[in-house]
Amino acid sequence: MHTAKFEEQALADHAFLIVLGYMLDNNNAEELVRAISQAQERNYKYIVVDCEHLEFLSSAGVGAILGTIETSRENQGDIILCNLSPTIAHVLHVLDLHDFLTITGNRQEALAICGIKQG
Amino acid sequence: MSPAINQNRTIDVPAKPTAEASKEFEQTLLAVIADHPDLILLDCAALQRVISSHINLLWTANTLCREAGIELRLLNPSPGLFRILSILDLLHAFSFNEMENFPEGQSDKGILSISLPKSYSEEVSAEMDAINKAIARFVSFLTYIGAGTTTMHELRTIYYEIATNIRQHSGLTVSDKFRVDINADFDQIIMTFIDAGRTFNAAVAGKHVDANIAAKTRKRRGFGLAMIHRLANRLEYQPNNDKGNILTVYKKWCK
Structure with a gap:
């Protein structure tokens, strides 16, 4: 998946999945804000952001997450990041965001936080 | 299998310097030295990930050739090998032949005297x-x-x-x-x-x-x-x- 475009998918009536492309930077950070905001407006409490393909995260990408996460948390939900590569995790660690953000190793763990049971 | 030697007295430095490979390399080197050529080339093309055993081989070869009065040059050193030799302050102990695996436009012998183009x-x-x-x-x-x-x-x-x-x-x-x-x-x-x-x-x-x-x-x-x-x-x-x-x-x- 060598594209910067996202894939979006409802996982349940309260959980929404966004699969990032290989890059989240100035060019598409606003697009992520739009996708998250729309999901929040449609009352998805949990938004799972799958970073499996993400190779580069700029400050604008960080801002897209930080700038929208409070809306989910105020609604007793969260934005959950999963499948981070070591380099992306390192950037979040360097910025001291690893404890603030909800990060899981894989999508299954993220779904478990959302209360979605896997078959 | 012994390290390859061609007519120009080029010896391949083994990518995996196991005890056996290192022994064969040294035996091959000694055999070439016994012929008293003017120049011996050590082909380092296989050394993309350099470890201390590689450096030991190169240093041994350097010493043996110097003692025998034979010029030794390294052929095809990778940037990684250059850097390791630089860090160990051994760069100036070696001579280098023209490099083939530097980016186009930078395979200038002049570079060799100042080490890694940086x-x-x-x-x-x-x-x-x-x-x-x-x-x-x-x-x-x-x-x-x-x-x-x-x-x-x-x-x-x-x-x-x-x-x-x-x-x-x-x-x-x-x-x-x-x-x-x-x-x-x-x-x-x-x-x-x-x-x-x-x-x-x-x-x-x-x-x-x-x-x-x-x-x-x-x-x-x-x-x-x-x-x-x-x-x-x-x-x-x-x-x-x-x-x-x-x-x-x-x-x-x-x-």
Whole structure:
């Protein structure tokens, strides 16, 4: 998946999945804000952001997450990041965001936080 | 199987210097030395990941040839081998033949006397396409000098954040250019960004990111400078004469 475009998918009536492309930077950070905001407006409490393909995260990408996460948390939900590569995790660690953000190793763990049971 | 020897007295240095391979290499070398050629070439093309055993082999060969009065040259040294020899201060103990695996345009014997080609400068247009291409060249350079994955990612991020800051906030137009000087020292990479835009001292910007406040205030911008500070080891700023900025970033690096 060598594209910067996202894939979006409802996982349940309260959980929404966004699969990032290989890059989240100035060019598409606003697009992520739009996708998250729309999901929040449609009352998805949990938004799972799958970073499996993400190779580069700029400050604008960080801002897209930080700038929208409070809306989910105020609604007793969260934005959950999963499948981070070591380099992306390192950037979040360097910025001291690893404890603030909800990060899981894989999508299954993220779904478990959302209360979605896997078959 | 014994190391290959051709008519030019070239001996392949084994990629995997096991005890057996090392013994065969030394036996082959001694056999060639016994013929008293004027020159022996050690082909290091297989040494992409250099370990101490490789250095031991090269040093042994160097010693044996010197004692026998035979000139020894290394052939096809990788940038990684160059760097290891540089770090060990052994670079000047060896002679090098013309290199074949340096990037086009840089296989100049003159380079050999100053070791790894470690710097370049370029002017970059203040627009995204040019910046992305410049970053791709920078990544190629980092790959070439053997930077490790994490270091490379950190440096790429630093470059991206500074270049996009210049593009967005300096007032430069797409027809304007800024200059980037890259210098890879043994233990640090120094990146200097010179622009003629609005004066802004990026080195005094805060390193701290308060995630709670940023989230509560729905802050979506302004993390770039903190990111640069956190990923770099040191920033230095000076005004560029009466107009513009010179920002120098120091970053320790390792393979």
